[in-house]
Amino acid sequence: MMSETRGALRVGSVPYLNARPLVRHLNPAQPPVMELRFEVPSRLTTLMEGGRLDVALLPSIEYFRSKGYRILPGISLSADGPVQSVCIFSKVPIERIRCLALDDSSRTSVALAKILLKRKLGSLPRLAVCSPDCRLRNIEADAALLIGDAAMRFYSQNAPFIMDLGEEWKKLTGLPFVYAMWVVRPGIDTRELEPKLLQARDEGVARIPGIAVEASRELGLSEEVCLNYLTNIMKYGLEERELEALRIFQGLAAQDGLCQGDAPLAVDH
Known part of the structure; x- marks a missing residue:
């Protein structure tokens, strides 16, 4: 695959509580160097479409509406039942x-x-x-x-x-729902980024209690609510059940005219 030669990777995330375990310990200065910005999901989509972001924590429907995007492995924002958000x-x-x-x-x-x-x-x-x-x-x-x-x-x-x-x-x-995953646009080499994202996820999940305290002060929610949400409700993996849920979501969305039905799940390995 041809890859672009460029400087810092341009990475976008949603600004919500559920993404904090994925990005709280993501150090933009450590290789691969990145520029990290926070935007609402629809804005991330616009920036990706315009070539102004290389990688984004993108809403799942946007992957099925795109051409040539790839899903980075192992990470999602998902919930296996009630999500509250x-x-x-x-x-x-x-x-x-x-x-x-x-x-x-x-x-x-x-x-x-x-x-x-x-x-x-x-x-x-x-x-x-x-x-x-x-x-x-x-x-x-x-x-x-x-x-x-x-x-x-x-x-x-x-x-x-x-x-x-x-x-x-x-x-x-009977399946979880995948709200977002790390998605990369065509031509971007993410071989060094993928382990960095996985490490940030693992560190963030391990330090959820501290993230919950910090978020509680900023969002006006109780520590108990934040801790329960990040620990018991949100899930951060992307395994076979999540991939099957994505396939079903794509099928139902295509049936209702909300996306293409033939976009393959292109997950990096």
């Missing part, structure tokens, strides 16, 4: 939702919500757009899809009705 918060029972406001900063979450609601309700409600930090009582829609740290804060406030997308996916498939 990707939820529909509703004023009415879920089956009575007529208008859903979407936080479109994560296209994977939007795609997953569409897939699950179509199969749960038989059809999609009317869709609108809301800001990532919207308040349910301040929007005209019956419900809102929120992700990341905003969803975590909302979850702890006990909205009247909550549909956890990770929980619904588990009911539908």
Whole structure:
């Protein structure tokens, strides 16, 4: 494979709590040298498409919408059941939702919500757009899809009705859901980067208690909530069950016209 000759690798991550174990101990100054930036998932996608990032912790739907991207092995942001950070918060029972406001900063979450609601309700409600930090009582829609740290804060406030997308996916498939993975665009040599990412992941997972304390102060969530989320809810591997879940997600998304159905899972080895 031909590779580009360039300086520092340009690497992008989401800024959310769930990614901290993957990037907290990722030292950009250690070889291979990198420039690390944090953006919401949809922005990472735009930067990758424009050639302004080489590697990104990219939403899984974007991999299936791309051409020529590769998945770096062994690492993901996934959950095997309820996830708490990707939820529909509703004023009415879920089956009575007529208008859903979407936080479109994560296209994977939007795609997953569409897939699950179509199969749960038989059809999609009317869709609108809301800001990532919207308040349910301040929007005209019956419900809102929120992700990341905003969803975590909302979850702890006990909205009247909550549909956890990770929980619904588990009911539908019996598998975990992969929210994001490290993805590299064509022509980038990542042979030195891959062990660095794996080492950062392992160090981060080993030091989750400290990450939880730090995140609690910054996000306004209790240490207990942060620790439970990072330890018991989020998973950071990419093994056969996660790969099978990705294949099923691709098939359902393609069936609903949300992505291509023929993009292979190109995982580096």
